[in-house]
Amino acid sequence: MTNPSELVQTLRNTFNSGKTKPVEFRLKQLKALQRLYEENTEAMIEVLGKDLRKSKQESILLEIDYLINDLRHTIANLRSWVEPEQPPKGFVNMLDSLYIYNDPYGVVLVIGSWNYPIQLTLLPVAGAIAAGNCVVIKPSEVSSASSKFMAETIPKYLDSDCYRVFEGGVAETTALLKEKFDYIFYTGSSQVGKIIHTAASQHLTPVTLELGGKSPVYLDKSADIKVATKRLLWGKCINAGQTCVAPDYLICTRDVRDRFVDCAKETIREFFGSDPKQSPDLCRIINDRQFQRLVALIKQHKPAVGGNFDASDRYVEPTILTDVDLKDPVMKDEIFGPILPVVTVDDASEAIKLINAREKPLVFYIFSNNKKDVKLLIDNTSSGGVLVNDTIMHMATDMPFGGVGTSGMGSYHGKYTFDTFSHKKSCLYKDLGILGETLASSRYPPYSDRKLKFLQLLLKKRQGVSFKCLSYLVVFGIGFASAVGCKHLLETKNFLK
Numbered sequence: 001m002t003n004p005s006e007l008v009q010t011l012r013n014t015f016n017s018g019k020t021k022p023v024e025f026r027l028k029q030l031k032a033l034q035r036l037y038e039e040n041t042e043a044m045i046e047v048l049g050k051d052l053r054k055s056k057q058e059s060i061l062l063e064i065d066y067l068i069n070d071l072r073h074t075i076a077n078l079r080s081w082v083e084p085e086q087p088p089k090g091f092v093n094m095l096d097s098l099y100i101y102n103d104p105y106g107v108v109l110v111i112g113s114w115n116y117p118i119q120l121t122l123l124p125v126a127g128a129i130a131a132g133n134c135v136v137i138k139p140s141e142v143s144s145a146s147s148k149f150m151a152e153t154i155p156k157y158l159d160s161d162c163y164r165v166f167e168g169g170v171a172e173t174t175a176l177l178k179e180k181f182d183y184i185f186y187t188g189s190s191q192v193g194k195i196i197h198t199a200a201s202q203h204l205t206p207v208t209l210e211l212g213g214k215s216p217v218y219l220d221k222s223a224d225i226k227v228a229t230k231r232l233l234w235g236k237c238i239n240a241g242q243t244c245v246a247p248d249y250l251i252c253t254r255d256v257r258d259r260f261v262d263c264a265k266e267t268i269r270e271f272f273g274s275d276p277k278q279s280p281d282l283c284r285i286i287n288d289r290q291f292q293r294l295v296a297l298i299k300q301h302k303p304a305v306g307g308n309f310d311a312s313d314r315y316v317e318p319t320i321l322t323d324v325d326l327k328d329p330v331m332k333d334e335i336f337g338p339i340l341p342v343v344t345v346d347d348a349s350e351a352i353k354l355i356n357a358r359e360k361p362l363v364f365y366i367f368s369n370n371k372k373d374v375k376l377l378i379d380n381t382s383s384g385g386v387l388v389n390d391t392i393m394h395m396a397t398d399m400p401f402g403g404v405g406t407s408g409m410g411s412y413h414g415k416y417t418f419d420t421f422s423h424k425k426s427c428l429y430k431d432l433g434i435l436g437e438t439l440a441s442s443r444y445p446p447y448s449d450r451k452l453k454f455l456q457l458l459l460k461k462r463q464g465v466s467f468k469c470l471s472y473l474v475v476f477g478i479g480f481a482s483a484v485g486c487k488h489l490l491e492t493k494n495f496l497k
């Protein structure tokens with residue numbers, strides 16, 4: 001095993017040398033990463049096939065192209081993102097310059113998950129590079145083919161003084177976490193998220209935790225049930241349900257449930273044929289442990305749809321369970337497989353109570369054309385995000401993506417990834433000129449009511465004061481300062497006489 005202390009020290013030396021800071025250097029590395037994806041597309045499809053029997057379409061759309069498109073966006077915008085922001089100024093700072101610099105943190109650790117093993121590892125890495133950091137990249141050992149691919153390929157494209165892949169399982173990650181990083185970005189389960197958070201807190205290292213949980217779907221009779229079923233089952237079946245934003249369970253009324261089950265039978269046949277096991281488009285479960293966990297969940301029920309499995313190639317059929325009690329194991333932990341339990345309620349208010357009685361989900365899916373109920377559901381629940389009338393497609397936007405509560409902390413995607421890996425360093429530039437000094441001199445002792453009043457006027461936050469109005473105030477300030485200055489001058493002259 002690479003010595004974690006030596007590894008982190010090497011990267012720290014590089015960071016301290018300033019090598020990763022120039023924008024040109026960052027762009028060069030990001031373009032090399034893009035070339036890595038473009039020149040190794042076939043190899044990536046192959047390793048994703050080995051790990052998860054991922055289809056070409058899912059490999060390209062949800063991993064490779066996803067990474068390339070994110071890089072294109074970052075490369076096109078990086079120069080403007082790194083520019084210091086100039087925030088609006090208050091009256092008290094009219095003569096000053098205000099800047100917010102985007103400082104790289106330093107040496108950051110990115111820990112990836114096995115379900116989208118390349119995308120979930122390298123998307124944050126691109127943001128960390130863009131922000132000017134050195135990066136230790138820790139792929140999931142569970143998706144071993146993808147981990148090996150990244151360990152072998154990345155050094156051929158990225159500068160090894162700055163970016164290193166560190167392979168390994170629990171023991172190696174535990175050793176790595178003893179080191180002091182400047183930022184840790186973790187994707188995986190909430191359970192391990194707590195371990196990461198605890199380790200990071202020993203060094204007061206800031207973290208982003210991209211976790212999981214049970215993401216509910218609410219479907220009501222105002223929706224087109226057929227279209228909703230297709231969209232829901234597509235989101236449930238991609239990667240065989242091993243997706244952090246997969247719809248976990250469905251909430252609906254009894255009559256909607258029966259219509260949904262009919263549509264689901266038809267949809268699954270349409271997607272995967274009469275025997276889904278033969279379909280090349282359905283992934284397999286990552287390992288035996290996960291397979292056995294899913295089979296145990298199915299065995300406790302009489303599936304309304306599906307229910308078959310085959311241990312020889314870790315196949316689990318898309319399965320819908322309707323005989324579900326809220327206390328059943330399938331309603332306890334995140335399912336992370338192609339099994340969809342359905343629970344019934346009387347209305348949207350009951351759905352809200354059910355959701356709020358559980359941990360905050362990563363995403364809440366709502367299928368409805370009833371605007372009043374949609375608003376009610378959004379306003380009265382808390383989740384990482386909400387998607388109305390579809391599943392998964394919010395991942396195709398550049399809006400911040402992340403959880404809340406046990407589904408995670410922090411967010412990323414698009415510019416938010418760059419922001420995640422940048423410390424916002426506020427910098428106030430003042431000058432030592434006579435005007436500024438005269439205006440500010442009221443802060444010095446000896447204190448007086450006159451000085452206090454003037455300072456309060458200067459510091460008062462003014463809601464909705466237009467820039468035009470501020471310019472009058474500046475003129476007033478300058479006039480006032482000149483008057484004070486002249487008075488002071490005359491007094492000094494008289495004193496000297």
Ligand code: NAD
Pocket residue numbers: 111112113114115116120138139140141142168169170173174187188189190192195209210211212213243244245334336362403408
């Ligand atoms: P995993 O087993 O691959 O673990 C993730 C990472 O944590 C790996 O790199 C692994 O080496 C490391 N790890 C595991 N145990 C550890 C320990 N004891 N100490 C230190 N490091 C350890 O993945 P998983 O946890 O099975 O992932 C599935 C979960 O991840 C699901 O809950 C899913 O919802 C969540 N997830 C979330 C997102 C998101 O973006 N929010 C994305 C994908 C997966």
